[in-house]
Amino acid sequence: MLTNAKISGVAGWVPEYVLTNNELSKMVDTSDEWITTRTGIKERRILKDDNKATSDMAASAINILLEKTNTSPLEVDLIICATVTPDMLFPSTACLIADKVGANNAFGFDLSAACSAFLFALDTGSKYICSGKYKKVIVVGADKMSSIVDYSDRQTCVIFGDGAGAVMLEPDDSTENGVIDSILKVDGAGGKFLKMIAGGSLNPATKETIKNRHHYIYQDGKTVFKFAVTKMADVSEEIMKRNNLKGSDVDWLVPHQANLRIIDATAKRMNVSPNKVMINIQNYGNTTAATIPLCLSDWESKLSFGDNIILAAFGGGFTWGAIYLKWAY
């Protein structure tokens, strides 16, 4: 039998510590005015506890999700963790999360697609539901960006923050709601503009890689900005066209929160009015894989059954994409 995958619940979790623009301006040569006007960010959350990592934030979001959806962890079939900051290279963060939340009947894996990872994971998870094989799939986007941010590099340290957001996917047998369509893309030629050079099989950790600060994010901000503005708008327009949606048909645009100027440009091209765009970048900065589920969580009370929602993202890889879904509760 045909079925769609619907989001049946959402939850977010961010650490307590608030890193403000003013505090950053004491660490590097920057200012609240520059950060606010160039990015839209006012503050971000940082996971300060050295003994906690991405899996802990993801587990916290998932525990809230399980409670909200009245689900026992033993009912969960699959956990897909979208992240670029796994606790370690292996075991996968999904394995650690499953253990932490007691999802002892689930399997799981990590999915790496930088800022687009939540979209890639949501699409992947929805296919497992549509196949009929699984009934409860959790997709969690979680990143402890503070573990790979160079707090002496003003170009990158002002942008990123830590956080996690999770959704529950279940079958929607009406086939009217849930994930309707997706367009996902990669272009590895863009990899050189946004990357972490060391720590993988090409450049394992050495004294040199540490001295050269190669275990931190490198970003050519201007180039990434240029591609992000074009590609996020292109793919959003494409998914609207092929689903016969006009700007006025879109109830909510949920964009990746990398830069307010990228979000505004995307909404403008889609002809979606600003009051239909979810924006929380001012509070959390760019939490990479967590931005979109954190938005859905913050806006949950405003969402209605049947709402037309477009999710859109662009990130390192390059990776980008858009998903069209109808809200199911």
Ligand code: UT7
């Ligand atoms: O989520 C993954 C994808 N990532 C993105 O989408 C991020 C895309 N890029 C961006 O959002 C922006 O490029 C940044 C926010 C990273 C930088 O903003 P920008 O408007 O592109 O600045 P810029 O790199 O063109 O730099 C303009 C000036 C430069 O000074 P000069 O050369 O004009 O004297 C920079 O050195 O601003 C300077 N600058 C800063 N000044 C104060 C760069 N960073 C800072 C800073 N504070 N934090």
